[in-house]
Amino acid sequence: MPLQTKEIELASEIDRLEQRRRDLAEQAAALADDNPKRGELVQEGNEIDTYLQGLNWALEEWETETVTVSGLTGGEFGRVEDSVVSSAAERGEQPGGGATRVYLVASGTVEAPYVGDEMTEEQRIGAVSQLPITFLKWAEYRIDELTTMGNSVETSFNALLAETQTESDDA
Known part of the structure; x- marks a missing residue:
C-alpha cells in the first residue's frame, strides 16, 4: 500500500514549475556570482528545465492530461533496490542510478498511458525504460517527494550550518 498517491494534471504541473523557475531566476539574479x-x-533551475522538457513531451505524446504516482513504502523501495541489483547481476554488470530510476518510476506509477493494470512487473519496467529521460527524471522527482512524505525536520542540517556560519562570521 503506497504512502501517498497523487494525480497530477500535467498542464498545472508545467505552470507550477514555470513559476518556480521564475522565482529561482529572480533569487539567483540578486546574488553575487561567487555566492554558493x-x-x-541555478542547479535547481536547470533541473526544472529538464522536468519541463519531459512534461511538454508527455502533453504532446499522450491523449491523457494526467498521471497518478505514489510514494513507496520501505518494503516497496527495498524491492526496487533488490530488483536493480539482481537484474544487474544477471547481466554481469554493476547496478547504477539510471536503472534505479526506471524501476522506481515503474513501481511508483499508479496510472499513466505507459502502464496498464494487466502488465507484469517486467512489462512495466520495459515500458518505463522506453520513456524519455527528461520525463523519467520528473516522475522520479515527484515519486521521491511522495516517498519522503515531506520534511519533518524543522531546519535542515545545511540550513543550520549556514546559519551557524553566518553567526560565526558576524562575531
Whole structure:
C-alpha cells in the first residue's frame, strides 16, 4: 500500500514549475556570482528545465492530461533496490542510478498511458525504460517527494550550518 498517491494534471504541473523557475531566476539574479547559494539556485533551475522538457513531451505524446504516482513504502523501495541489483547481476554488470530510476518510476506509477493494470512487473519496467529521460527524471522527482512524505525536520542540517556560519562570521 503506497504512502501517498497523487494525480497530477500535467498542464498545472508545467505552470507550477514555470513559476518556480521564475522565482529561482529572480533569487539567483540578486546574488553575487561567487555566492554558493546562487549555484544551488541555478542547479535547481536547470533541473526544472529538464522536468519541463519531459512534461511538454508527455502533453504532446499522450491523449491523457494526467498521471497518478505514489510514494513507496520501505518494503516497496527495498524491492526496487533488490530488483536493480539482481537484474544487474544477471547481466554481469554493476547496478547504477539510471536503472534505479526506471524501476522506481515503474513501481511508483499508479496510472499513466505507459502502464496498464494487466502488465507484469517486467512489462512495466520495459515500458518505463522506453520513456524519455527528461520525463523519467520528473516522475522520479515527484515519486521521491511522495516517498519522503515531506520534511519533518524543522531546519535542515545545511540550513543550520549556514546559519551557524553566518553567526560565526558576524562575531
